[in-house]
Amino acid sequence: MNTDSDCLFCKISSGVIPADVITESNSAIAFRDIDPKAPTHVLVISREHFSDVDELTASDPNLAGELLTLAASVAKIEGLGTGYRIVTNIGQDAGQSVPHVHFHVLGGRSLAWPPG
Ligand code: 5GP
Ligand code: ZN
Numbered sequence: 001m002n003t004d005s006d007c008l009f010c011k012i013s014s015g016v017i018p019a020d021v022i023t024e025s026n027s028a029i030a031f032r033d034i035d036p037k038a039p040t041h042v043l044v045i046s047r048e049h050f051s052d053v054d055e056l057t058a059s060d061p062n063l064a065g066e067l068l069t070l071a072a073s074v075a076k077i078e079g080l081g082t083g084y085r086i087v088t089n090i091g092q093d094a095g096q097s098v099p100h101v102h103f104h105v106l107g108g109r110s111l112a113w114p115p116g
Pocket of ligand 1: 008020031032033034043088095096098099
């Protein structure tokens with residue numbers, strides 16, 4: 001499995017940097033965002049290092065499906081029965097700030113659409 005010792009989310013996955021973990025599996029981990037934008041704001045990441053969804057889907061589409069499945073289970077764990085949003089940013093124009101693939105799970109309030 002490819003990891004990057006300089007990568008923030010690889011460090012969270014391996015436990016070098018602590019996080020508030022919601023649920024995890026052998027291949028993925030879900031933890032609370034340090035700067036939440038909604039009452040529930042959880043990040044779902046692969047344990048293996050991929051920079052973004054482009055790289056992940058090209059290399060391991062099954063793992064991409066596992067991450068979405070884990071994101072949906074986070075919504076159930078968090079009781080987001082009235083709706084929630086899954087977002088992933090890819091690259092500079094989208095404002096991706098951590099270059100390790102992650103899905104944001106946002107909910108717990110009414111979410112404006114479209115985003116700014
Ligand atoms: P992006 O902007 O790349 O789509 O999302 C990165 C997210 O990672 C941001 O929402 C940011 O608040 C979150 N984040 C950055 N550093 C940390 C950290 O050390 N721990 C946690 N739990 N979240 C972080
Ligand atoms: Zn990484």
